[in-house]
Amino acid sequence: MFRTRTQHVLTLLASSFFLLLALASCGTNATGSPSSSSSASTKGNVIEVVAAEDFWGSIAAQIGGEHVHVTSIITDPNADPHAYEPTAANARTAADAHYFILNGAGYDPWAEKLLQSNPSSGRKVLNVGALNGKHEGDNPHMWYNPDDVTAVAHKLHDDFVALDAADATAFGQSEQAFLTTGLQEYHGLIADIKAKYAGTPVGASESIFSYLAPALGLKLITPDSYLKAVSEGTDISAADEATVEQQIKTRQITIFVYNSQNTPNNIQKVLNLAKTAAIPVPTITETLTPANASFQDWQSSQLKGIQSALATATGKK
Template sequence: MPFNRRTAFAAALGAALSWPAHAAEPLRVVASFSLLADLVRQVGGERVAVTPLVGPGGDAHVFQPTPAHARQVGQAQLVVSNGLGYEGWMPRLLQSTGYKGPQVIATKGVKAIEGDKGHDHGQHGHGRDDPHAWQSVPNAMVYVKNIEAGLCAADAAGCPAYRANAARYGADLQKLDADIRAAWASVPLAERKVITSHAAYAYYGQAYSVRFLSPQGVSTESEASAKGVAQLVRQIRRDKIKALFVENVSDPRLIEQIARETGVKPAGKLHSDSLTAPGGGAPTYVDMMRANTRALVQALGAAR
């Protein structure tokens, strides 16, 4: 069949018009930290381009935005943050960039735990809500619903895709929740006591009936008092607590000091406020929750 330039042009034009518009220009979404960015990717799929302000391994508690971060926010079409006071720097950042676009507060509708409730630590909490709500899988399902609604509002044409992705991922989260409960079934309630660096696991503890104790409060910025650490050391000895963990965003020296004073060796590392880079053991939210549960259950099983 002879080559026809006009026919070829018409075919190319037809292909271009039928190609979805979002393929060339995905929705630009800025998420406050790595874990939220993963949830946005799960719901947004190929229609979104997500940038976390605090990347894998970073600590949002002590994050200081740079002019480059301000530019990212200024160019965003949607900003997703955790809320509950987690990103104390976010209001200033939004104000400085003049961002007036849509926002998603992922914790909207979550029943918050007070910062000095739901866990034990050697000092008083900040008298505010604990922001680490993602540590409960049922709460992560609320995050997903909020993200789905935010993406639909920012990109109405993509709403059917976002709804389908959110339904698929929601089923993954339901399975994750069931698997975590099944994993804990082998550990008696009285033995579910764990020491961590800072109080990041109250929601996990509430959802899965685990008691977490920590020398620091809900923020890694908070200082552990000598009196608080001494109380914790006494409690570890009295209750014969055998599971001691450092976190991927916390300075390990405090836990190492407690380990020396109690003779309890750290059982490993937990992921609290950050995912890892690919290959690091917790590159997605589901991977993080599975890795943490596996480490906790193994440590308490080995301690028996």
């Protein structure tokens, strides 16, 4: 059982009336777009949830509804989740969490260090990489894999029920609403793109697109070693760089999907080549954009951009 969030009005002359008010605790409500604050809930226990990244925080907020209060650490679209430096406030937030979500698979090692330096025997941790069988060195961008998103939603539901069994029915309803109504447009766009453009050769700036491309039925022909190097900030081999440039110049790809939050020195040359070759360049990002968007609105907006770029490049409307 978790104590709900309260504000006590204590003065030396406090009357019994105010003492009763102080005992009437109230919870917090989390919305689909996580933030560090939320409105009050009028009943039930509130699970304090901290997410290293806002995309997992958004999903947690929707599964938990009014029975969770979600704080996401990385909410700035301009922040680099790989190189984030936690603050003292982040440490206090992590220490007070009942439930902590990190991406794992080497994506946010700072989050693991944050947990280790702020131990709590009562805190439950969801490592998404471990849940989905991913380890450091594997592609960590699991929020771009529709199957992994579903797995996380199920896990959040199960863990919230374990922490607050009294609200199991509410968690079940919220999970069902997220997976059906919430993700309806998202899954519809994925199905539409796959139906119209399956097998279409495409390129990408890094491995963030490596899970979504096959889900869309697209043939990602950019070398895996190139995608991984850009994602991890390591040197790109001359051979891979030449291959990517040749694929663009000779129009072997129809679109080039670009992560606008990861811009290594070579990327502007690649984008200029794509522009010269009249190859559309739809953009995607690592974190919620805008910062107050829900997971599904963010993803659906990006899918629409990819769909439009494919339509332009192929003439298939």
